[in-house]
Amino acid sequence: MKGAKIIIQKELTRVFKDKKLVFSLFVLPAVMMIGIYSLIGFLIGNMEDDVEQHISQVYVQNAPEGFDALVKESGYGETAQIEYLEAGEDTAAIQDSIRDGDAELLIVFEEDFLEKIAAYQSAGDAIPEVAIYYTTSGNYSTVARDNLEAAVLSNYEKLRLGERIGNLEQLTVFNRSYADLVDENKMGGEVLGMMLPYLITFMLFVGAMSLGVDAITGEKERGTMASMLLTPVKRQEIVLGKLVSLSILSSISAVVYAVSMIAAMPIMLKSVAGDAELPFSIEFSAVQVIQLIVIMLAMVYLYVALVSLVAVLARTAKEANTYVSPIYIIVLVAGMLTMYQGGIEKSLASYAIPIYGNAIAIQNLLLGELTLVQFGLSVGGTVLAALILTACITKAFNSEKVMFNA
Numbered sequence: 001m002k003g004a005k006i007i008i009q010k011e012l013t014r015v016f017k018d019k020k021l022v023f024s025l026f027v028l029p030a031v032m033m034i035g036i037y038s039l040i041g042f043l044i045g046n047m048e049d050d051v052e053q054h055i056s057q058v059y060v061q062n063a064p065e066g067f068d069a070l071v072k073e074s075g076y077g078e079t080a081q082i083e084y085l086e087a088g089e090d091t092a093a094i095q096d097s098i099r100d101g102d103a104e105l106l107i108v109f110e111e112d113f114l115e116k117i118a119a120y121q122s123a124g125d126a127i128p129e130v131a132i133y134y135t136t137s138g139n140y141s142t143v144a145r146d147n148l149e150a151a152v153l154s155n156y157e158k159l160r161l162g163e164r165i166g167n168l169e170q171l172t173v174f175n176r177s178y179a180d181l182v183d184e185n186k187m188g189g190e191v192l193g194m195m196l197p198y199l200i201t202f203m204l205f206v207g208a209m210s211l212g213v214d215a216i217t218g219e220k221e222r223g224t225m226a227s228m229l230l231t232p233v234k235r236q237e238i239v240l241g242k243l244v245s246l247s248i249l250s251s252i253s254a255v256v257y258a259v260s261m262i263a264a265m266p267i268m269l270k271s272v273a274g275d276a277e278l279p280f281s282i283e284f285s286a287v288q289v290i291q292l293i294v295i296m297l298a299m300v301y302l303y304v305a306l307v308s309l310v311a312v313l314a315r316t317a318k319e320a321n322t323y324v325s326p327i328y329i330i331v332l333v334a335g336m337l338t339m340y341q342g343g344i345e346k347s348l349a350s351y352a353i354p355i356y357g358n359a360i361a362i363q364n365l366l367l368g369e370l371t372l373v374q375f376g377l378s379v380g381g382t383v384l385a386a387l388i389l390t391a392c393i394t395k396a397f398n399s400e401k402v403m404f405n406a
Contacts, residue, residue: 106133201358
């Protein structure tokens with residue numbers, strides 16, 4: 001094992017003495033994560049503020065008596081510039097403006113609207129219609145419609161209904177009271193569980209990919225690998241030293257990514273919420289932290305083994321990167337599946353599938369629902385796959401044809 005220790009020291013020294021590598025592996029990821037999440041929160045917050053402050057262009061045709069007064073009373077007129085159209089006026093140009101995003105809303109009441117309401121006596125009589133023209137392709141139009149419905153039309157309907165039947169309380173059969181029993185920690189886990197498993201799965205692979213190719217294929221190209229193989233150090237020890245050192249470096253990079261994402265998430269959410277309090281909390285117990293670290297370490301070992309096997313078999317770094325690309329896509333897809341399977345029941349066997357099983361285990365962990373069996377299957381399946389790959393790497397190292405590009 002002395003040879004493996006020498007290889008580990010050599011690899012760690014090579015990386016930590018290179019300031020550029022240290023910055024790109026351990027500093028840049030943290031800066032990028034916090035910067036990206038902060039930027040996302042800032043942009044979303046700005047977009048919401050822009051929608052709230054936007055003055056909508058609204059057109060109303062055949063406005064019935066009392067409608068304008070209710071608009072002013074509700075305050076809707078403060079968020080919209082309302083223009084009243086004459087009866088019979090062509091609205092085709094206005095509809096085109098809404099479609100193009102130059103206007104937000106067109107409300108057309110039937111002619112003689114109040115008379116038709118008054119004429120309604122029994123079931124089957126004609127019910128007057130209010131036509132609302134808007135577009136779902138723009139936030140301004142949708143928000144203008146929702147605000148109109150809530151602030152004006154629903155109240156105007158109640159006003160007219162009150163004139164017809166008198167006491168509106170007669171329509172109330174029962175009242176509703178709501179008590180939100182949300183688990184704030186679980187809700188926070190759902191927020192993180194949407195993106196964090198996906199980000200962890202592929203970001204861990206990025207770290208292993210950037211290190212593994214250079215540490216093995218790069219040394220084969222430079223000739224240093226051949227010199228190492230001619231030393232008295234056993235090849236099994238070289239394999240062990242390479243895998244352990246790459247796993248250590250990838251794990252540090254993985255922890256930097258994970259801590260950065262967890263630290264940056266509240267910053268993003270706070271930017272979105274503004275002065276309002278977040279309706280959930282983001283907290284992790286000691287057990288959750290340990291389980292997350294163990295799952296990530298197992299994934300790092302698997303990724304390092306995958307990349308190392310490709311790097312050993314490849315003749316050049318360019319060839320190795322070409323072979324790694326399809327694996328990278330598989331990792332992306334496996335992690336992405338968890339984003340759209342939050343409520344789907346997974347079989348126990350799913351947790352033993354490398355990468356995918358790790359991603360759904362992380363998702364369950366964030367929700368506080370990860371069982372010991374699921375945790376064991378997730379870690380066990382991943383480690384087993386990594387050990388099989390390690391055996392393949394050892395066999396490749398023992399092949400003169402493979403190691404010397406013969």
